[in-house]
Amino acid sequence: MANALLEMxxxxxxxxxxxxxxKDVEFSLREGEIHAIAGENGAGKSTxxxxxxxxxxxxxxxxxxxxxxxxxxxPQDAIDRGIGMVHQHFMLVPSFTVAENMVLGMEPRKGVGxxxxxxxxxxxxxxRKYNLAVNAKAKVEDLSVGMKQKVEILKALVRGAKILILxxxxxxxxxxxxxxxxxxxxxxxxxxxxxxxxxxxxxxxxAICDRITIMRGxxxxxxxxxxEVTEQEISxxxxxxDVVLKYDKSTIPHGKPVLTVDxxxxxxxQGKALLSEISFSVREGQIVGIAGVEGNxxxxxxxxxxxxxxxxxxxxxxxxxxxxxxxxxILDIRNLGVSYIPEDRMRQGSAGEASIADNLISxxxxxxxxxxxxxxxxxxxxxxxxxxxxxxxxxxxxxxxPIGMLSGGNMxxxxxARECSTNPQLLIAEQPTRGVDxxxxxxxxxxxxxxxxxxxxxxxxxxxxxEILELSDSLLVMYEGQIVAYFDHPSAVSEEELGLxxxxxxxxxxxxxxxxxxxx
Amino acid sequence: MNSxxxxxxxxxxxxxxxxVTTPILFAALGALISNRAGIINIGMEGIMLVxxxxxxxxxxxTQSAWVGLLGAVLSGTLIAGILAFFTLKFKxxxxxxxVAINMFASGGTVFILYLLSGDKGSSTSLASKVxxxxxxxxxxxxxxxxxxxxxxxxxxxFSILSVxxxxxxxxxxxxxLRIRSVGENPHAAQSVGVxxxxxxxxxxxxxxxxxxxGGAYMSMGYLSLFTRDMIAGRGWIAIAAExxxxxxxxxxxxxxxxxxxxxxxxxxxxxxxxxxxxIATLPYVATVIGLIIYAVSETxxxxxxxKTTAK
Numbered sequence: 001m002a003n004a005l006l007e008m009x010x011x012x013x014x015x016x017x018x019x020x021x022x023k024d025v026e027f028s029l030r031e032g033e034i035h036a037i038a039g040e041n042g043a044g045k046s047t048x049x050x051x052x053x054x055x056x057x058x059x060x061x062x063x064x065x066x067x068x069x070x071x072x073x074x075p076q077d078a079i080d081r082g083i084g085m086v087h088q089h090f091m092l093v094p095s096f097t098v099a100e101n102m103v104l105g106m107e108p109r110k111g112v113g114x115x116x117x118x119x120x121x122x123x124x125x126x127x128r129k130y131n132l133a134v135n136a137k138a139k140v141e142d143l144s145v146g147m148k149q150k151v152e153i154l155k156a157l158v159r160g161a162k163i164l165i166l167x168x169x170x171x172x173x174x175x176x177x178x179x180x181x182x183x184x185x186x187x188x189x190x191x192x193x194x195x196x197x198x199x200x201x202x203x204x205x206x207a208i209c210d211r212i213t214i215m216r217g218x219x220x221x222x223x224x225x226x227x228e229v230t231e232q233e234i235s236x237x238x239x240x241x242d243v244v245l246k247y248d249k250s251t252i253p254h255g256k257p258v259l260t261v262d263x264x265x266x267x268x269x270q271g272k273a274l275l276s277e278i279s280f281s282v283r284e285g286q287i288v289g290i291a292g293v294e295g296n297x298x299x300x301x302x303x304x305x306x307x308x309x310x311x312x313x314x315x316x317x318x319x320x321x322x323x324x325x326x327x328x329x330i331l332d333i334r335n336l337g338v339s340y341i342p343e344d345r346m347r348q349g350s351a352g353e354a355s356i357a358d359n360l361i362s363x364x365x366x367x368x369x370x371x372x373x374x375x376x377x378x379x380x381x382x383x384x385x386x387x388x389x390x391x392x393x394x395x396x397x398x399x400x401x402p403i404g405m406l407s408g409g410n411m412x413x414x415x416x417a418r419e420c421s422t423n424p425q426l427l428i429a430e431q432p433t434r435g436v437d438x439x440x441x442x443x444x445x446x447x448x449x450x451x452x453x454x455x456x457x458x459x460x461x462x463x464x465x466x467e468i469l470e471l472s473d474s475l476l477v478m479y480e481g482q483i484v485a486y487f488d489h490p491s492a493v494s495e496e497e498l499g500l501x502x503x504x505x506x507x508x509x510x511x512x513x514x515x516x517x518x519x520x
Numbered sequence: 521m522n523s524x525x526x527x528x529x530x531x532x533x534x535x536x537x538x539x540v541t542t543p544i545l546f547a548a549l550g551a552l553i554s555n556r557a558g559i560i561n562i563g564m565e566g567i568m569l570v571x572x573x574x575x576x577x578x579x580x581x582t583q584s585a586w587v588g589l590l591g592a593v594l595s596g597t598l599i600a601g602i603l604a605f606f607t608l609k610f611k612x613x614x615x616x617x618x619v620a621i622n623m624f625a626s627g628g629t630v631f632i633l634y635l636l637s638g639d640k641g642s643s644t645s646l647a648s649k650v651x652x653x654x655x656x657x658x659x660x661x662x663x664x665x666x667x668x669x670x671x672x673x674x675x676x677x678f679s680i681l682s683v684x685x686x687x688x689x690x691x692x693x694x695x696x697l698r699i700r701s702v703g704e705n706p707h708a709a710q711s712v713g714v715x716x717x718x719x720x721x722x723x724x725x726x727x728x729x730x731x732x733x734g735g736a737y738m739s740m741g742y743l744s745l746f747t748r749d750m751i752a753g754r755g756w757i758a759i760a761a762e763x764x765x766x767x768x769x770x771x772x773x774x775x776x777x778x779x780x781x782x783x784x785x786x787x788x789x790x791x792x793x794x795x796x797x798x799i800a801t802l803p804y805v806a807t808v809i810g811l812i813i814y815a816v817s818e819t820x821x822x823x824x825x826x827k828t829t830a831k
Contacts, residue, residue, distance in 0.1 A: 105712035107694035
């Protein structure tokens with residue numbers, strides 16, 4: 001690899017909490033190419049990119065730029081060496097004009113003052129040079145997402161970037177904006193820039209990238225000439241399960257529908273569709289799984305089911321036991337017998353400073369039996385907490401320990417204990433075992449199956465294929481805000497097949513996906 | 521009612537509005553700079569108190585009002601520097617740090633005053649100096665306007681000038697651009713190599729600088745001596761003015777003037793037969809009402825924003 005512009009050798013990154021984000025990763029960038037890094041969420045793409053941009057330093061391994069070994073201590077180091085980054089969450093100051101954002105940190109001066117005219121001139125000149133039309137005097141907060149991204153790209157270019165790293169640049173763009181971005185990237189490539197394109201959208205990778213490095217589980221699965229591999233091959237390398245879990249699942253008849261979603265449509269403030277024509281039901285004693293790469297509408301769907309979308313425009317209905325819940329507040333929805341295990345146990349699922357006991361009663365402290373006059377009923381709460389801690393095998397010093405001091409798995413067990421112990425009729429479980437150890441994960445899975453035996457309807461949203469394929473009675477696949485596949489025997493579905501739907505290569509017809517409503 | 525109008529519609533009243541606005545305006549400009557850098561300095565009251573005392577002591581010992589002013593500004597800026605050091609270096613919570621500064625100043629100034637003058641109430645025994653007032657040649661001969669605008673304390677004129685200076689600083693200088701970027705999106709600032717901590721240091725020091733000018737005015741202009749707790753809430757009113765002025769330079773200056781007018785009114789009304797205690801609450805009532813109006817409009821704005829950005 002004599003002609004490698006940037007090379008990473010044997011990169012391993014272990015975070016202080018013990019998570020191995022990258023393991024012995026090799027990456028090599030040729031001058032003038034568009035190089036994709038593809039992989040599922042959690043595959044280690046972001047970490048690799050942060051190392052490349054000096055935001056993280058690797059635990060092991062070396063980084064070479066034009067054959068010379070370098071150590072990047074900060075993003076500024078990377079910028080000085082001609083590496084620019086377009087973050088997924090734009091690094092822009094909303095109330096500033098485009099020109100002000102462009103020159104921040106390297107402001108042209110006139111005496112003691114800031115030379116606005118020069119900033120505008122510089123912005124316009126850069127925009128013309130790279131053929132990226134922006135209005136230098138417009139305020140960034142008034143710009144569309146696509147425009148903001150252009151400003152971000154220009155910001156990197158004006159600082160002399162020859163290598164541009166784009167972190168999931170199309171995630172926030174409309175299809176038209178995406179096409180425009182691709183044209184711009186092609187132009188930049190022709191002008192001699194090198195682009196690192198991080199994505200899990202295979203169509204896009206195929207459309208504009210010359211080579212592709214595939215990552216899975218923190219490792220590199222190899223680098224390929226994009227034209228020599230098919231989408232199917234890429235998908236097979238990206239999606240896969242490492243350990244296969246098996247559970248004994250009793251077959252139980254499914255009862256009446258508890259949750260019915262009918263033709264739900266939701267768009268964001270820019271008019272981009274987030275959910276379109278979502279229809280399905282979950283019945284008593286049934287676990288319905290939703291698979292999909294993150295960011296394909298699962299978050300919005302869960303928000304719609306848990307009261308997070310009140311007042312947002314959209315159409316269609318969401319009914320729990322026949323009652324429309326779209327305009328109900330969270331307490332009313334919970335009072336219908338809905339439990340919710342949120343994806344983010346740190347911020348949404350628990351209050352870190354509060355005790356395990358307090359967290360356990362946070363959904364039921366209003367109930368009569370938890371109160372004694374105007375006060376909380378201390379002894380009853382303590383008894384309940386002790387019983388749950390024992391039943392759910394939460395490893396702790398006692399129910400009074402702050403939940404934030406527990407390990408991730410035990411913290412999650414407390415959340416699961418709270419949500420599963422109120423006899424829910426509908427449980428919405430969002431990534432219930434993300435980041436927990438295998439023992440805790442299996443325990444949580446058993447609990448979900450116990451609830452199922454108790455006739456609870458469960459909606460399970462997860463990126464973990466093991467979990468979703470083994471636990472679900474029926475499986476839906478979401479892609480770009482739509483249901484693109486329905487399976488009634490998930491455990492018989494291969495991950496290769498699932499991958500094709502998750503990555504948008506295949507989709508079933510309306511008749512097949514329509515079965516999600518009645519499950520027949 | 522007539523007597524009320526007789527009090528307000530005089531050039532004397534208009535003159536006094538500018539006179540009492542001065543310390544509020546200085547402190548509000550200081551609060552503005554630190555707030556724009558995303559760091560709320562609630563230690564204004566304490567900084568003003570320390571600098572008021574320092575001005576008196578230094579001018580008494582050097583027998584120079586100007587050296588006294590310098591001493592006031594240096595000590596006030598030093599206090600802000602201490603606050604910045606604890607907040608930015610040791611990550612003390614800025615509100616706790618601000619409260620500590622205020623309490624330290626309240627007790628500490630009395631202690632030092634007693635040490636130097638043997639009096640716990642005021643500095644009457646110290647022969648401190650006062651900064652001059654200025655008659656503006658042509659302006660003072662214009663009817664109505666003349667008596668209102670001419671003959672003010674030099675720091676009053678300087679406070680008005682400071683509005684322009686702060687406006688220019690925030691909107692037209694690289695430092696101002698960085699201060700605003702740090703306050704609005706520190707990640708963006710950091711991603712282009714702007715040191716967030718360094719900018720916040722500068723902003724806090726500047727806020728201390730302006731607050732101490734307000735403090736110096738209190739003891740070397742508004743009064744000609746230091747008295748215990750003489751800032752009497754002006755630092756807090758300034759923070760309210762900054763907030764109500766929506767963190768813009770012009771808004772902050774105008775709301776400072778509004779609070780100054782309320783203050784002046786309470787002074788003026790003391791000649792009427794209204795209980796003095798009731799009148800004395802006027803500036804504070806104005807502050808509370810102002811903050812309520814501000815909070816309500818902010819909440820509405822936020823709700824509207826939330827609705828449009830919710831996905």
